[in-house]
Amino acid sequence: MVFPHVLDVNHLMKEIGPLKKVTNLPTAISFIKRRFFVPIDLEIPQQAEANESEIHGHNVLRISQLFAKLCSLLKVTPEALEDDSGHLCSALEGYANIFNPCSTSSQDPIDGDVTVWMDDTRKVCSGDLVFLWGFRRGVSARMLKNQLSGSHEVFSEEFDVQLMDKSCAIVIFWNPGLAESFLEAMDSGGISCEPLKEMISEGLRAAGYDIYNKVCRLGLWKADLADSLDKALADTDSLSEAHSKEPSEIYWDTVSMINL
Numbered sequence: 351m352v353f354p355h356v357l358d359v360n361h362l363m364k365e366i367g368p369l370k371k372v373t374n375l376p377t378a379i380s381f382i383k384r385r386f387f388v389p390i391d392l393e394i395p396q397q398a399e400a401n402e403s404e405i406h407g408h409n410v411l412r413i414s415q416l417f418a419k420l421c422s423l424l425k426v427t428p429e430a431l432e433d434d435s436g437h438l439c440s441a442l443e444g445y446a447n448i449f450n451p452c453s454t455s456s457q458d459p460i461d462g463d464v465t466v467w468m469d470d471t472r473k474v475c476s477g478d479l480v481f482l483w484g485f486r487r488g489v490s491a492r493m494l495k496n497q498l499s500g501s502h503e504v505f506s507e508e509f510d511v512q513l514m515d516k517s518c519a520i521v522i523f524w525n526p527g528l529a530e531s532f533l534e535a536m537d538s539g540g541i542s543c544e545p546l547k548e549m550i551s552e553g554l555r556a557a558g559y560d561i562y563n564k565v566c567r568l569g570l571w572k573a574d575l576a577d578s579l580d581k582a583l584a585d586t587d588s589l590s591e592a593h594s595k596e597p598s599e600i601y602w603d604t605v606s607m608i609n610l
Contacts, residue, residue: 382419474524478528485519502535502546516574
């Protein structure tokens with residue numbers, strides 16, 4: 351691989367003062383064009399009449415363009431340099447994500463740390479994360495959290511919801527064991543829990559972190575994360591079984607998400 355680390359473009363942006371709080375790709379690219387000379391540019395078609403897949407592709411191009419410009423400005427290169435102790439390292443390591451969901455081998459364990467950043471830094475076990483999709487498009491994280499609050503007893507405890515994209519959200523349970531209980535309830539079709547049963551009948555689906563990791567590991571990417579998870583889940587017998595592997599600790603940064 352040319353870049354052997356997972357790099358968060360937002361981490362790179364924070365090295366350039368005025369870009370620290372920018373969360374919009376066109377705005378970030380426009381700012382760099384106005385303030386710096388970076389001989390890297392791409393001609394990206396207008397999106398007015400583009401279909402959803404084309405729009406997704408254009409966004410990928412924009413992220414690539416921004417990444418290239420930032421690397422050029424910050425002089426971030428993949429070449430390894432030897433430090434005083436003889437250790438080989440590169441400028442990339444200073445910007446690499448702590449959370450690396452991708453694995454080069456299907457045998458690699460999920461042993462990375464994952465952290466959740468809200469107003470402060472909090473650590474969560476991967477076994478306490480649940481990915482949700484199949485809810486109504488256009489719903490906000492707050493609206494979805496309100497809907498979930500009365501759907502099952504696990505949501506009487508502390509939890510948070512963060513949209514991953516317009517099709518999928520991640521639920522973070524702050525008390526151990528609740529994610530597993532919820533996945534079992536989803537796997538049963540919401541038996542003995544009418545509100546959850548109704549949401550399932552309307553299309554709600556769920557999966558544990560292992561399914562997301564499978565998407566990353568096998569490259570099962572679609573335009574929407576929901577479709578990617580569906581594809582990965584198709585090869586799994588049950589939600590609770592998919593969630594049964596030994597969990598790890600994860601670092602999650604909600605501040606570092608770029609709005610596409």
